Amino acid sequence: MLKVEHLFKSYKTGRITYEVLKDVCFEVKEGEFAAVMGASGSGKTTMLNCISCFHPYDKGEITLNGICLSRLSEEEIAKVRNEQLGFVFQDFMLLDGLTVFENVCVPKVIRGEDYKLMEKKAGKLLRLFGIEHIADKYPAEISGGQKQRAAVARSLMNDPLAILADEPTGNLDSRSSEAVIQAFIEAKKTLGATTLMVTHDTFSASYCDRVIMMKDGKVHSELTNNGNRKAFLEDLLDVLRKLNGGEKDDAA
Amino acid sequence: MVVRKMTLLNVLNKLKKYNKGNYKQFSLCFSLSVLLVSALTFFMLSPFVQSRLPSGGDSRKMLYMVYAVAVTGCVLFTIYAAGLFLRFKSREVGILMALGTAKGRLSKTIMKEMLLLIGQLSVVSIFIGGMMAFGFGKLYEYLIQSAEGDGFRLSLPGLAGSVVFVLTVSVMIMGMTARFLKRANLIEILTEERRTEPIKKNVDGKYLVTGLILIALGILGGLIVPSIISTIFKRVLGSFTYVFYILVLIGLYKIMVYSVAVHKRGKNPQKYYKNLISFGMLKFQGVSVVRNMLISTLLLAGAFFAIFYSATNYIQGATIAASEDNDMSYRYLGDADRLTMQDVKSIAAAYGVEITDYREVEIARLLGSGVARENYDEEGMLTEEYREKDYYKNFISAGMFSEATGMEVKVEPGTYLYVNRRNNTENYWFLPEDLDMAENTDTGIKKGLIFAGTVEYSSFFYDRGQDGNASYILNDEDFAELKKGLSNKFQMTQVLFNVSDAGDTYAFSKELYARYCKSVPDSMRVMAAYDEYREGVDAGYDYGGLTTLYPKRPEIEVDWKYSPVFVPLLERSFVLTYATLLLIFVFVSVICLVSAGVIGYTRSITVAVKSKRVLMDVKKLGAGQEYLNRILKEQIKKIFVLPTAAATILMFIYYTMILWQNDGVISSNEYPMIGFNIAVCLIVVLYQYTLYRSSFRKSQMLVFDAGTAVMKKRRERDGERI
Structure with missing residues (x-):
């Protein structure tokens, strides 16, 4: 489904070149809920931005359902972002002037789709994530958790091949974080959604099928959830301790 | 390494260099306003022009009325520019306060800086305004070929008038600055730049209906009813009927609020969703957008009135000679x-x-x-x-x-x-x-x-x-x-x-x-x-x-x-007889048009700056460039379309009704006036359209070019963090 192969990415500041991603390889399978974890500066957000086509990359290839993203034009990239990818951001990125219902509709509004199908789909997603009662509220009138659930609903509006979530629980308290993670799980179960989530939050990551650990711009290790969430959480914490040189996991 | 003494003034000066765009915008608006008003005041109060104005009568009254409209327009748009300037300055002021700068010290330094800026701009603008009036006056003197030997010269009352204007506006701006610095809520100051001003009232279709009714009532009470009563009952209702025109203003305000705040699914849901994002974005700046639209409408109406009135005088003069x-x-x-x-x-x-x-x-x-x-x-x-x-x-x-x-x-x-x-x-x-x-x-x-x-x-x-x-x-x-x-x-x-x-x-x-x-x-x-x-x-x-x-x-x-x-004198000199009036009225209309233009332009830039973040978000959600352009265009279009349409339609109808009200019919010698007024309407619409195009282009540059630059910066910053 989503393949990242030998990805290299660097930034130049003056004469100094910083290598951010160094030969990153991994794959996310259809219907999988995967997470990327790592310390600050490990390159996880840069990698997500490359997949999102927000940043170009130096070498390697990212393929989405067989389509090489690096070969697409600006307009084709916009189309991929709109139709084949769904986004969930740390700061929600809901449009303040639109109601929750209207915000959820936005991806289809951009696509210029028929309003009847759009309204039907938006209603269904709002019900799925238990936020239909706030459909007519504006972002300023709802909680952070509700905002992020609305953002998850929005990301699913065009039935994307994959949802890319950048620290979706970063701005939320633990209760709201759990509600948002449950929304991702619900999307996977009900709609078969594929999700790649970048996170610092070990607790949230413990709900994923697989966690990719990054360190210094490389994939350090991968952990697979065998169905026991608590054991998986322990494993994650162990790996993180090792990653951080034995220090206490600040993300836990 | 150059070591500079890091005083508060030095810090502010450095910030001033960094924010020169903001200073440039304020300086331009303030100078333009002072320049236009002083040029007009110098010209009008020159003994040469004063002696050529018809003594007493409607023309002089109308002239001073239109002059007042122009000056009010300039005051409004200077105050607006000052508000914008302070808003952009709020973040740095907030940060300095948050870092422990004493409010009194900061206020003193900023007030001093503002006073210096205003003072310098005033002196230069009054000088240039005087020169403009002198050039204009000499041209006028040449055109009317005065044989009396009393050449055009600038007068002390002209200078005094200009200084009074500058003092009035300066006091207002300093008051605004003082009020801005006095605010206690630090977070409010810090977030002032990003503050949204949504229309909080529950606005629905009733707003539109009451708006239209109020406009109709205003025109009815201010113009039609007094006219009918004086014709039929030979009774004059007195000047209190002018109060009815306030209803027109309120009505206009309501219609504008409706146009910005209400976007209903209605009978064409596809269209509703098509414009969903641009409406939603503008709605969140609703209060200031509506306020601006109303001021623009008034200024455009002032411009129309000045042109229509001088044209009526001119055509009537020509008709008298011909009859x-x-x-x-x-x-x-x-x-x-x-x-x-x-x-x-x-x-x-x-x-x-x-x-x-x-x-x-x-x-x-x-x-x-x-x-x-x-x-x-x-x-x-x-x-x-x-x-x-x-x-x-x-x-x-x-x-x-x-x-x-x-x-x-x-x-x-x-x-x-x-x-x-x-x-x-x-x-x-x-x-x-x-x-x-x-x-x-x-x-x-x-x-x-x-x-x-x-x-x-x-x-x-x-x-x-x-x-x-x-x-x-x-x-x-x-x-x-x-x-x-x-x-x-x-x-x-x-x-x-x-x-x-x-x-x-x-x-x-x-x-x-x-x-x-x-x-x-x-x-x-x-x-x-x-x-x-x-x-x-x-x-x-x-x-x-x-x-x-x-x-x-x-x-x-x-x-x-x-x-x-x-008749030979009337034919050859009626243009000159009305030249003074004509020139001043044209001058006033130019001031009103320029002011309306500057307000429209700066509001477009503000809308663009405020929309930048949202547009970038929408881009991330997969919107192509064409779609983003359309969202921006829809918002900027609204800033220009409604004030232009409202001022054009209202003033055209109003002036045509005045022609009708004079004698109960529109006589054949009034047809050229109506034709001329239509031509003026078309020219003003074209002017506004040109401004809209250039505002849109500038906004596009600001949002998308700057957007690319921001992305670049972010990449570099991300690189630095790694």
Whole structure:
């Protein structure tokens, strides 16, 4: 489904070149809920931005359902972002002037789709994530958790091949974080959604099928959830301790 | 390494360099405003222009009214620019305060900085404004070819006026700055730049309906009802009716709020969703957008009024010249030493002009009766007071009139015809049938007379031909009977003739005007409203002074009962007669248009800056460039479309109604005015469209080019963090 192969990415500041991603390889399978974890500066957000086509990359290839993203034009990239990818951001990125219902509709509004199908789909997603009662509220009138659930609903509006979530629980308290993670799980179960989530939050990551650990711009290790969430959480914490040189996991 | 002393002032100076775009925008708006107002004030208050403005009357009143509109426009848009400037400055002020800078110290430094900036800009702008007025004045002087030797010069009152404006605006800006710095809530200051101003009220369709109703009520109460009441019931409602125009303003505000705040799914949901994002974005800046739209509408309305009014004056002037029945017409009282036909012919010969159809018409000035409609009773009803002895009026015999004009008129004994100016509209202050008695005040002979109709002829009077300037045709016998024994001072000779196309008719007319002015005795140097009888009976009579004549400057409109009418002068100089008014009105309209333009432009930039983040978010959600352009365009379009449409439609309808209200019909000589007004509307719409295009282009550059730059910066920053 989503393949990242030998990805290299660097930034130049003056004469100094910083290598951010160094030969990153991994794959996310259809219907999988995967997470990327790592310390600050490990390159996880840069990698997500490359997949999102927000940043170009130096070498390697990212393929989405067989389509090489690096070969697409600006307009084709916009189309991929709109139709084949769904986004969930740390700061929600809901449009303040639109109601929750209207915000959820936005991806289809951009696509210029028929309003009847759009309204039907938006209603269904709002019900799925238990936020239909706030459909007519504006972002300023709802909680952070509700905002992020609305953002998850929005990301699913065009039935994307994959949802890319950048620290979706970063701005939320633990209760709201759990509600948002449950929304991702619900999307996977009900709609078969594929999700790649970048996170610092070990607790949230413990709900994923697989966690990719990054360190210094490389994939350090991968952990697979065998169905026991608590054991998986322990494993994650162990790996993180090792990653951080034995220090206490600040993300836990 | 250069070591700089890091004082607060140095820090602020460094920030000033970094934010030079913000300073540039404020400086431009402030300077433009001061420059325009000082140029206009210098020009208007110059003795050269003042002496050429018609004394009293509607024109001067309208001129000052429009001047007030222009100055208000400039004040509003300067205040707006200052608000914007402070908003952009809020973040750095907030950070400095958060880091522990004492508010008093910061306020003192910023106030000092503002005062210095305003002071420097004011001095430069007043100087340039003065130079502009001087250049404009000299051009005007050249155009009217003044022969009086009083060249255009700048005056102290002009400077004083400009300084007063600067002081007023400066006090307002300093007050705003002080209020801004006084605020206690630090978070509020920090987030001021990003503050959204959504319209919080529940706005629905009722807003639109009440808005339209209020506008209709305003026009009805301010214009139509007073007009109907004064026509039918002859009752003047007084100036309180102007209060109704406030309803128009409120109505406009409501419609604008509706247009920004309400976006309903309605009958076309597809369209609703198509514009969903742009509506949502604009709605969140709703309050300031609506406020701006309203100011723009008022300024555009001011511009329209200034242009329409000056055009009406101009066209009316042209119409008067065209409606004269004789090329040349002037009058002498019986006891005055007059220019003879030979005198006139010899002057004409010097300019190669041939005199044709020279006629002298005998006129008797008899004391006529009339109805005075000058006062109102306690209930505001116009009172009618019949006066057997009203004014000395002009009487001609039917035979003499027929002979002089070539129009065969018959008047039965005991009746009279009233001579009306061509295309003159009737009004209720003076009615032709008011006269029923005429008296020879030398012999005491009186005669009862009955109104028998009206004859149109334009060369027998000055102005509209009412009261003491009214002319009547009597039966030959009645005329002879009344004229018998009339002393010279109550006899008058009306001289009428035409001029050939050959020769310099303009120079001849100018010379004849000068000679005529010099030849008239003091008894003829009286105001248009002067009347010997009324002077004797009215207490505190105001019209007894001598009129100042300008023999070499026929273009000056003088309040003179015996003002001659020379068509070549009118034709060649009516443009110049109205030039002062025209120039100032055009100047004022330019100021209003520029102010409206600057407000529209800066608001577009603000909308663009505020939309940048959201547009980038929408881009991340997969919107292509075309789609993003459309969202931005929709928002900026709204800022221009509604004010332009509202001002154009309202002012066009309003002015057309004023033309209609004058006499209850739109007469044929008013058609060119309506045509001209339509052309003006189209030009202003085109101007606004051009501004909209350039505002959109600039916004596009700002959002998308800057957006790319921001992305680049972010990448570099991310790189640095790794």
